[in-house]
Amino acid sequence: MIIEKISRALGVEPWRIKGALDRHTIRIVKDFTPNYIVFKKSLGQIERGTSVFLNDDLDVVPGFPKIQRAFYLRPVVERHFGEKIAVEEKMNGYNVRAFLVNNKVYALTRGGFICPYTTAKLREISGIKKFLSDHNVVLCGEVVGMENPYVIHEYPEAGKFGFFVFDIREKKSNDPKPIQERNSLLDAYGIRYVRLIGIFKKAIVVEEIFKIIKELEKENREGVVLKDPDMKIPPIKYTSSKTNTSDLAYAFRFPYDYGRDFFFSRIMREGYQALELEEEEDDLKKRALRLGESLLYPMVETMKKIKKGEIVTEDFTVRVNSRREISKIETYLRRQGVDVNIVDIREEENGFVARVKRMRHSTNDKIRSLLSGKIE
Numbered sequence: 001m002i003i004e005k006i007s008r009a010l011g012v013e014p015w016r017i018k019g020a021l022d023r024h025t026i027r028i029v030k031d032f033t034p035n036y037i038v039f040k041k042s043l044g045q046i047e048r049g050t051s052v053f054l055n056d057d058l059d060v061v062p063g064f065p066k067i068q069r070a071f072y073l074r075p076v077v078e079r080h081f082g083e084k085i086a087v088e089e090k091m092n093g094y095n096v097r098a099f100l101v102n103n104k105v106y107a108l109t110r111g112g113f114i115c116p117y118t119t120a121k122l123r124e125i126s127g128i129k130k131f132l133s134d135h136n137v138v139l140c141g142e143v144v145g146m147e148n149p150y151v152i153h154e155y156p157e158a159g160k161f162g163f164f165v166f167d168i169r170e171k172k173s174n175d176p177k178p179i180q181e182r183n184s185l186l187d188a189y190g191i192r193y194v195r196l197i198g199i200f201k202k203a204i205v206v207e208e209i210f211k212i213i214k215e216l217e218k219e220n221r222e223g224v225v226l227k228d229p230d231m232k233i234p235p236i237k238y239t240s241s242k243t244n245t246s247d248l249a250y251a252f253r254f255p256y257d258y259g260r261d262f263f264f265s266r267i268m269r270e271g272y273q274a275l276e277l278e279e280e281e282d283d284l285k286k287r288a289l290r291l292g293e294s295l296l297y298p299m300v301e302t303m304k305k306i307k308k309g310e311i312v313t314e315d316f317t318v319r320v321n322s323r324r325e326i327s328k329i330e331t332y333l334r335r336q337g338v339d340v341n342i343v344d345i346r347e348e349e350n351g352f353v354a355r356v357k358r359m360r361h362s363t364n365d366k367i368r369s370l371l372s373g374k375i376e
């Protein structure tokens, strides 16, 4: 019965939904009213991270599509885009989809699960609820700042928690609005959005991007997303060298907990960028040094700590209104397979601030055992 309904809502044959349920590539979340299902993998046209709320209307929130990356920019721009290219700032935080179910705002993270922390925070931002009541769409944006359990990066304009929209998407088709239309719609509600750096002609855009990247890099900003102003062509991302190496430096604090692909892809990006910028002796040497340091320093730092008997963890700060919310976040993260401990809850004037320690078992276990004489 429910399979039939889901199948109709998504336009997929019932046997495929049933198969996915049997294979557990669709998960049902039952501790939430209404219950909802999450696509943990894509199924035909259905994006990974798609959620379907099992209320009367069966609200569907499509997954956010992967944005492909340019390694070597010029030919990508040439082949992929039309005559005009919008260059937007790429912000470094986590992807959130905000929407309305039963007249309440909810926030999904990339995988399609409702995040209690982000949901509570978005409800405090004015304009979002009104916007979503007036328009039956999904607001896709980046949460950035210093207080969240996922990605910590400082943005002066964001404060501790900022939400910057990059797409307004149609629920049924998942089609995004053209850029200018998106911006003026959001302006009318005072909702913040990612910075549009400029719209450039194809002939000059690559030079412009390299200039822009250089400026962004000075302010520790991640990079750019290139878009068709009409949003008819999928966007492409491109990041600065400083981002690549600071990602590496971060991940090399927990080398055995990150996938090999994470490291490899970022190392290769440095090669393609050096080639495209035709770097010679001095600049190439600087890049080599920066790259090498981003691998070696953090791993040695971690090894030293473990040698001293310490445990290395990843630390986050969250700020909420009640103790109950903190335990909800803990339960949620644990259920996502993230091993966290709340170590310190401090009551402040308007709420509670907690420190979340994420355990990184593989790194601690592996380094401890190799340092104590294990061979392999």
Ligand code: ATP
Pocket (backbone or CB within 6 Å): 064, 065, 066, 067, 068, 088, 089, 090, 091, 092, 094, 095, 096, 141, 142, 166, 194, 225, 235, 237
């Ligand atoms: P994926 O490549 O699958 O999207 P990822 O975790 O590898 O996921 P990133 O490398 O950070 O993602 O790049 C894509 C993400 O960048 C988007 O999913 C979105 O969350 C974020 N983002 C930040 N700024 C923008 C922007 N201006 N336009 C679109 N996406 C943006």
Ligand code: MG
Pocket (backbone or CB within 6 Å): 091, 092, 093, 094
């Ligand atoms: Mg990102």
